[in-house]
Amino acid sequence: MPRRPRIYRRLPGRAPRMFGIERLFMGPDHLLLVRTQGYVESYSRFYYRDIQAILIRRTDRLLVGNVLYVLLITIVAILWAASESQAAKIFWGLQTALALALLGRHLALGRGCACTLRTPLQQVELTPLRRLRRARRALAVIRPLVDEAQGRLSSEEILAHAEDPVVTVAGPATSPAVVSVGPPRLIGHDSGRAHQLLAFLLLLDALTTSFQISIRNPFLNAWGSVLFLGELGAALGALVRQRNSDLGPGLRRFAWTSLAFLCVLVMGMMGAMVLAGVRAALTGSLASVPPRIEVFEVASLVGTLLLGITGLALVRRHRRPRPARSQPEAEASP
Amino acid sequence: MIVCTSCGTRLPQELLASGGPSPCGTCGAEIEVRIFPALFRPFPPGAPGEALIAEGDPGCFEHPRKKAVVPCAWCGRFLCALCDLEFHGEHVCPGCLERGRAKGRLTTLETQRTLFDRLALSLAILPMLLFYFTVITAPIALYMALRHWNSPGSLVSPGKARFVAAILISSLQIFGWAALLVFLLGRLRARV
Numbered sequence: 001m002p003r004r005p006r007i008y009r010r011l012p013g014r015a016p017r018m019f020g021i022e023r024l025f026m027g028p029d030h031l032l033l034v035r036t037q038g039y040v041e042s043y044s045r046f047y048y049r050d051i052q053a054i055l056i057r058r059t060d061r062l063l064v065g066n067v068l069y070v071l072l073i074t075i076v077a078i079l080w081a082a083s084e085s086q087a088a089k090i091f092w093g094l095q096t097a098l099a100l101a102l103l104g105r106h107l108a109l110g111r112g113c114a115c116t117l118r119t120p121l122q123q124v125e126l127t128p129l130r131r132l133r134r135a136r137r138a139l140a141v142i143r144p145l146v147d148e149a150q151g152r153l154s155s156e157e158i159l160a161h162a163e164d165p166v167v168t169v170a171g172p173a174t175s176p177a178v179v180s181v182g183p184p185r186l187i188g189h190d191s192g193r194a195h196q197l198l199a200f201l202l203l204l205d206a207l208t209t210s211f212q213i214s215i216r217n218p219f220l221n222a223w224g225s226v227l228f229l230g231e232l233g234a235a236l237g238a239l240v241r242q243r244n245s246d247l248g249p250g251l252r253r254f255a256w257t258s259l260a261f262l263c264v265l266v267m268g269m270m271g272a273m274v275l276a277g278v279r280a281a282l283t284g285s286l287a288s289v290p291p292r293i294e295v296f297e298v299a300s301l302v303g304t305l306l307l308g309i310t311g312l313a314l315v316r317r318h319r320r321p322r323p324a325r326s327q328p329e330a331e332a333s334p
Numbered sequence: 335m336i337v338c339t340s341c342g343t344r345l346p347q348e349l350l351a352s353g354g355p356s357p358c359g360t361c362g363a364e365i366e367v368r369i370f371p372a373l374f375r376p377f378p379p380g381a382p383g384e385a386l387i388a389e390g391d392p393g394c395f396e397h398p399r400k401k402a403v404v405p406c407a408w409c410g411r412f413l414c415a416l417c418d419l420e421f422h423g424e425h426v427c428p429g430c431l432e433r434g435r436a437k438g439r440l441t442t443l444e445t446q447r448t449l450f451d452r453l454a455l456s457l458a459i460l461p462m463l464l465f466y467f468t469v470i471t472a473p474i475a476l477y478m479a480l481r482h483w484n485s486p487g488s489l490v491s492p493g494k495a496r497f498v499a500a501i502l503i504s505s506l507q508i509f510g511w512a513a514l515l516v517f518l519l520g521r522l523r524a525r526v
């Protein structure tokens with residue numbers, strides 16, 4: 001039986017999905033985005049002659065991943081150091097090694113990005129290309145094929161075309177090139193009040209935690225729990241407010257980092273409780289093995305203090321009057 | 335109009351022309367844009383089809399009052415400008431295109447495929463973790479592999495290797511169960 005020739009060549013990158021994966025392939029006249037979900041493959045084709053633009057936007061994937069991995073490593077390393085039995089030491093040692101290996105892989109993959117492909121009818125994010133190096137490598141392979149199908153534009157030609165009001169700016173209302181992608185989102189001004197509230201709550205939490213470390217009081221613990229819930233709410237509120245707003249990337253990152261920090265903190269504390277429960281079950285007495293939450297209290301104090309100060313500084317910087325942007329000047333100049 | 339994929343505002347022309355990474359004027363996200371000529375290509379307007387003028391002019395099969403401009407490359411029916419669809423350099427009618435898509439003859443119009451080869455292989459391998467299930471799953475895997483031998487597999491990794499593996503593994507399982515049954519029957523007979 002003659003072997004069927006492969007017509008698709010795989011491009012670097014893959015995006016894991018719930019029960020599936022997304023991959024990108026290069027065909028003779030089109031790009032193929034393959035979504036495998038269980039035992040079904042779905043295909044999206046983007047013909048080289050129709051590709052209008054490819055946009056690569058840098059994201060904070062590397063930074064966020066680094067923070068999360070470092071927190072994870074810290075937690076498992078603490079648990080490794082705190083464990084007394086040989087079996088627990090081996091278990092947590094393996095977990096630490098695994099977390100270190102994951103961090104190494106994450107660092108090796110490099111900076112994150114969001115790669116978007118635009119055609120006359122749609123704008124699609126190419127999820128397999130979420131790392132800058134991979135996206136550039138893929139683009140270097142795709143670009144000659146698109147150039148071959150469409151020709152090449154110089155910078156001067158792009159500027160000349162972009163200034164042409166007939167085709168791009170004031171094109172006919174029925175032109176799918178303008179209409180189908182959808183109107184641009186409206187960007188509203190946000191004073192950063194939600195972020196400021198989050199920063200204040202974080203600082204208040206740091207103050208409460210500093211008292212909690214020295215004074216053991218049930219009312220203080222209850223107040224700390226209420227404060228924690230308030231911080232979670234404020235972080236979510238800040239994330240909602242920053243959508244379609246003019247808030248800078250620093251403040252956006254602050255909201256995400258605060259939420260991630262709070263989640264990791266609560267997960268770590270729950271892990272410590274579970275571990276203490278397991279150890280108590282093994283030793284037969286709960287009183288003999290108290291959960292070691294002092295470590296988390298110290299981590300919480302340092303983290304909330306740093307995040308609170310950073311948040312306030314970022315809000316202040318955001319509210320400072322900015323000099324006029326250079327964009328209108330550039331547009332005005334010939 | 336190219337917009338920032340982070341904040342949705344229009345990107346300045348200088349950023350589009352630069353090709354290198356530049357910050358968005360509104361949200362500050364670093365973006366690099368590769369522009370291709372298709373962005374500036376005007377979208378071709380759709381033709382409504384000309385009305386028949388003379389008595390002897392050929393009319394469209396679907397719209398008899400419209401003038402036929404081209405015959406369908408697959409069925410030969412006359413098509414007006416409205417019905418004429420260009421598909422890989424050929425002029426075809428919507429009916430042929432739809433029939434071809436429904437029957438799976440046009441690979442380039444396929445948007446989904448079921449991977450029967452992977453399903454058969456999974457049915458052959460995964461139940462081995464709980465060995466007793468293989469008495470049911472092995473015949474199903476074998477049937478599935480044989481039934482769908484000619485069904486189109488993955489578009490990006492074609493081949494019958496998974497089907498072959500599923501047939502081999504499920505056959506071995508069936509053979510194993512049969513051997514066990516024969517052995518047990520033999521022992522039962524010996525006792526009787």
